[in-house]
Amino acid sequence: MKIKNLFIIASMFFIVGTVSAQEFSIGPKVGLSQGNVEVNGNGFSKGNSKMGYHVGLFARLGGNALYLQPEVLYTNTGGEFKEVQGTDEVNYEVTFNRLDVPVLVGLKLGNTFRIQAGPVASFVVNSDVTRDVGNAALPDYKKSTLAYQVGVGLDIGNMILDLKYEGPLGNVSDKVAGFSTDQRQNQLILSLGIRLF
Secondary structure (H helix, E strand, C coil), X not given: CHHHHHHHHHHHHHHHHHCXXXXXXXXXXXXXXXXXXXXXXXCEEECCCEEEEEXXXXXXXXXXXXXXXXXXXXXXXXXXXXXXXXXXXXEEEEEEEEEEEEEEEEEEECCCEEEEEEEEEEEEXXXXXXXXXXXXXXXXXXXXXXXXXXXXXXXXXXXXXXXXXXXXXXXXXXXXXXXXXXXEEEEEEEEEEECCC
C-alpha cells in the first residue's frame, strides 16, 4: 500500500510540473451522487443505491488543452447490502460522511467539452451502519481509502458541469459480523462548480 501511495503522489507532482499555469480559477462546487456498496463474501450481496451529496471548493490550473483540477469536498454517500445465511436475511444500510480530495487531470476538447481522470483520497469523518434485524457485530470501516474518478465535463460561461464515476482502489472493510468480505464503495457523481475568477 505504501508503494502505491508513493506512486500516486509522485505522479501528481509530475503532472503539476508539466501543466503550464496559464489559467487559474477557483470556486465553490456542489452536487449529487448515487452510491452503492458492493460486498463480495459468502452469503452477501449488493442492495439498493443511496443518494448523497457533496459540497466544497475546486481549483483549476493549466493551459488551453491540458489542466489540473484539485478539489476538497465534504461528501455524504453510502449504500445498502444484504446478508443471507440459511433462511435468515439481514439488510444493512451504510452512510459515510467523508472529506474527499480528488486530483483530476483533464483534457479540453474545444472550448466547452472536457474529459478527466485522477485519484481521490477519502478520509472518513464518521460512518453509520444500521440493520433491520439481529445484533451481530457491525463492519469496522477504514478511516481512509484511495479511489479513482473518470468522467466528462462541460464549461459554460463561469459554470463547470462534471459527470464522473468513482471506483475503489481498495476495500472499505474486510469483515461483517465476523465473516470475511471484500466491501467496496463506488459512486456516480454529478456536480456544478462556479468559477469566481
